[in-house]
Amino acid sequence: MSTTSAGSAETNLPQTGPSAFDDHHPPQRELLDDCVHCGFCLPTCPTYQLWGEEMDSPRGRIYLMNLADKGEIDLDGPFTEHIDACLGCLACVTACPSGVQYDKLIESVRPQIERNVRRKPADRLLREMIFALFPYKRRLRAAAVPGALYQQLRRLGPVRTLAAKLPGRLGALESLLPPVSLREAFARLPEHTPAVGDRRASVALLTGCVQDVFFHRVNAATVRVLAAEGCDVHTPRAQQCCGALELHAGREDDALARARREIEVLGALDVDYIVTNVAGCGSSMKDYGHLLADDPEWAERAKVFSEKVRDVHEVLDTLGPRAPRHPVHARVAYHDACHLAHGQQVRSQPRSVLRTIPGLEVVDIPEAAICCGSAGIYNIVMPHPASELGDRKATNIRSVKPDVVATANPGCLLQIGKHLAAPDMDGKTADGRAQEGTPATARLADTRGIRRLRGRASPDGSVPDRSGMPLLHPVQLLDASIRGVPVPRT
Numbered sequence: 482m483s484t485t486s487a488g489s490a491e492t493n494l495p496q497t498g499p500s501a502f503d504d505h506h507p508p509q510r511e512l513l514d515d516c517v518h519c520g521f522c523l524p525t526c527p528t529y530q531l532w533g534e535e536m537d538s539p540r541g542r543i544y545l546m547n548l549a550d551k552g553e554i555d556l557d558g559p560f561t562e563h564i565d566a567c568l569g570c571l572a573c574v575t576a577c578p579s580g581v582q583y584d585k586l587i588e589s590v591r592p593q594i595e596r597n598v599r600r601k602p603a604d605r606l607l608r609e610m611i612f613a614l615f616p617y618k619r620r621l622r623a624a625a626v627p628g629a630l631y632q633q634l635r636r637l638g639p640v641r642t643l644a645a646k647l648p649g650r651l652g653a654l655e656s657l658l659p660p661v662s663l664r665e666a667f668a669r670l671p672e673h674t675p676a677v678g679d680r681r682a683s684v685a686l687l688t689g690c691v692q693d694v695f696f697h698r699v700n701a702a703t704v705r706v707l708a709a710e711g712c713d714v715h716t717p718r719a720q721q722c723c724g725a726l727e728l729h730a731g732r733e734d735d736a737l738a739r740a741r742r743e744i745e746v747l748g749a750l751d752v753d754y755i756v757t758n759v760a761g762c763g764s765s766m767k768d769y770g771h772l773l774a775d776d777p778e779w780a781e782r783a784k785v786f787s788e789k790v791r792d793v794h795e796v797l798d799t800l801g802p803r804a805p806r807h808p809v810h811a812r813v814a815y816h817d818a819c820h821l822a823h824g825q826q827v828r829s830q831p832r833s834v835l836r837t838i839p840g841l842e843v844v845d846i847p848e849a850a851i852c853c854g855s856a857g858i859y860n861i862v863m864p865h866p867a868s869e870l871g872d873r874k875a876t877n878i879r880s881v882k883p884d885v886v887a888t889a890n891p892g893c894l895l896q897i898g899k900h901l902a903a904p905d906m907d908g909k910t911a912d913g914r915a916q917e918g919t920p921a922t923a924r925l926a927d928t929r930g931i932r933r934l935r936g937r938a939s940p941d942g943s944v945p946d947r948s949g950m951p952l953l954h955p956v957q958l959l960d961a962s963i964r965g966v967p968v969p970r971t
Contacts, residue, residue: 498552501560503597506733508546508589515581516543522573522583525850527870528566536563539573539583546590557598564590566863568856568870569729571823575850584824585771591731604862607650611858612732616722616739621694625666632661653864657895659695660971666694674704674714681711681800683752687743687766690722692759696891698969702960703758703793709804709963710797713752720746723757725765728772729857740769741779748786755786758793758956760890761857764824766790792821793956794830794889807965808840809958814883815843816874816897818890819852831889831955838962847877853900855892871900885951885968887958898952 500507522539523529529538536545542563548554564587573583600608614620634640644655670688684707688700700716707714724739743766747755757763765772770784791799813835821827835843854860854870874897878886886901888894951970961968 494547494551494553496551500552501549501554501556501597502590502593505592505596506589507593508550508586510550512582512586513543513547513550515579516540517579518544519578521578522576525572525576527568527570527572527852527854528866530851531866531869537566539577539581542567543581543583543586546586556594561594561598564594566866568819568852568854568859570819570852570856572819572850572852575823575826588728591729592733593731595731595733607862608730608858611861612727612730612735615726615858616690616724616735618690618694618721621690622666625661625663625694628658629661629663629666632658650861650864653861653867656899657860659691659891659895661695665697668697668701669718670697670700670704670716672716672718674708674716676711676713677709677804678711680713681803682754682796683713683715684754684756684796685715685717685747685750685752687723687747687755687757687759687762688716688720689757689759689762690726692762692891696894696954698971699758699891699954699957702954702957703756706797706804706956706960706963707756707793710800711803712796712800715750715752717746717750723762723766725759725761726857728765729761736765737772737776740765740772740783744769744779744782744786748782752789754791754796755789756791756793756796758889758954760792760818760821760824761892763790763792764820767825792825792827792830792889794834795827797834797959798830802837804963806838806959806962809838809962809968810840811884811968812842812844812882813885813887813958814846814878814881815955816846816853816878816886816888816893817849818888818893819856821889822850831887834959835887835955838958841958841962844881844883846874847880848873853893853896855890855896857892860892860896867896868900871896875900883950885953885958887953887955889954894952894954901950901952 502508518540520540526538528534535541536559545554545560545563549556549560554560567587569587571584574581577583599605614624635644644652646652647655670686686700686703686707693700704714704716721742722739723743724736727739728736755766757766767787767790770780770787773779773783776783815832815835817828821831832843835841851873852870853874854867856867860867860871878897878901886897888897951968953969953971957969
C-alpha cells in the first residue's frame with residue numbers, strides 16, 4: 482500500500498480498490514485535493530488542541546477521506562470514530578489560507594456514515610431519541626411539562642446529588658436541560674408585528690423548534706427589536722424546524738425535507754429578508770441553495786431563498802440604529818458562536834450592534850476561535866471532549882471578568898451556563914467571584930437595568946441559570962436598552 486504522511490502536501494494516492502463511499506454525494510475529489518496539509522488549521526481545531534492526534538485534525542480527517550475514496554480503508558471503525566469526534570465548528574475554514582471547503586467535505590461525509598455504518602445499539606437509540614424529540618415543537622412542549630416539574634425538584638439536595646451521579650451521556654442530557662417556563666413554552670408570537678414609525682424593511686423571522694419552545698423570550702425580544710428599528714415582522718405559524726440539527730448530524734433526507742417545507746412557508750412571503758437569530762439555523766438556511774442544487778423542482782427556489790437569509794445582527798447593522806437606547810452600564814463578554822463566526826462569517830456585526838447601547842463595554846474572550854463544545858448534539862453524544870472544551874471556554878470567560886455573557890446560539894448558552902456553574906480552580910464561585918463579592922458584582926448590582934436573581938425563580942417562573950451570571954442573546958440586551966427595562970437573567 483503506497484501512502485504519504487498526513488503532514489505532506491502530496492496526497493495523490495493510487496486507486497487501490499472501490500471507493501468506500503456510495504454514489505450519492507461523496508466528497509468531491511477537487512475539494513479533497515485543495516488541502517495542501519500546511520497545518521494552519523491545527524491551532525484552531527478543538528479536538529487537535531485537546532489530544533494532539535493528527536487524525537483528529539482537519540487535515541488528518543481529509544487524509545482519511547482520501548484513503549476511503551481510494552479504497553484503502555472502510556468507513557466503519559477508526560474512520561467513523563475520527564469523523565464523529567469532529568465538532569463541525571468550521572474554525573478550520575476560517576483559518577485555512579488555501580480556501581479548503583472543509584464544511585462541504587464534512588457535510589458530505591456524515592450522511593455517508595449514517596447510510597453505510599451500523600452504529601452500536603446504545604448510540605443508535607440515543608440518536609433516534611434525540612431526533613424523535615428536538616425538531617418537533619409539539620413534542621418539545623409536551624416534554625416541557627415534566628421538565629418544569631423536574632427542575633423544581635432539582636432544588637432538593639437528594640435530587641441534585643442523584644443528578645450529579647448520572648453517568649456519561651445521561652448526565653450530559655440532565656446537565657444541559659434549559660430553564661423551563663411553561664408560560665414561555667406554550668407562548669405564541671403574533672403572525673404580524675408592524676414596524677414602529679416609518680417602515681424600513683419587511684422581514685420573516687424563523688422561530689425554530691428548540692428556540693421557540695425553550696428560548697421563546699429571545700424570539701419575542703427579536704420581534705420587538707426589529708419592529709422598533711422599523712421592520713414589519715412576519716412569523717407564520719406553519720413554519721417548523723429548519724433541519725439544521727439533522728443536517729449537521731448527517732441525517733440528510735430528513736434535513737432536506739425540512740428545508741423544502743421552510744422554503745414553502747417562509748419563501749412564499751413577500752419580504753426583504755428571512756431573519757434567523759440562531760447561528761446553526763442561519764448557517765444551514767444560507768446553504769439551502771447548495772443543498773438542493775441537484776433537485777430540479779427546488780434548486781432555483783432554494784437559491785432565491787438562501788440569498789434572502791440574514792442573521793438578525795446583519796439586518797440591524799445594515800439598517801443602523803434608529804430607536805433610542807437607555808444606558809446599560811455593564812461589561813459584556815461576547816462569545817462567537819461557531820456557525821455564526823465561521824459558518825456565516827458574521828463577526829463584527831453582533832459587536833457593532835451591542836456597541837450601540839450606551840454604557841455597554843463589549844470585550845472579546847481569549848481563544849475566541851475555539852468551540853465551546855456545544856456543536857449541535859455533540860455535547861450529548863460526545864460528552865467528555867465537550868466537557869473539556871466547556872471548561873476551557875468557561876475559564877477564558879472568567880478571565881475577562883464580565884458582568885454578562887452574550888452569544889447568539891441556544892446551544893452555546895446552555896453549554897457555557899453549565900460550565901460557568903462549575904467552581905473554578907482557585908476556589909472562586911461559578912462566575913469568578915470571590916465568596917465575599919468583588920467590584921464586578923457590585924457594579925452589576927448597581928447597574929440600572931440589571932437585576933440580581935441569584936437563587937430565586939425568574940419572574941416568568943423559570944429557574945435561573947446555574948452560573949449566577951446573566952447569559953443572554955445580544956438582542957435581549959438591545960431589547961432591554963430600547964425599552965428601558967431591567968436586563969433579564971436568562
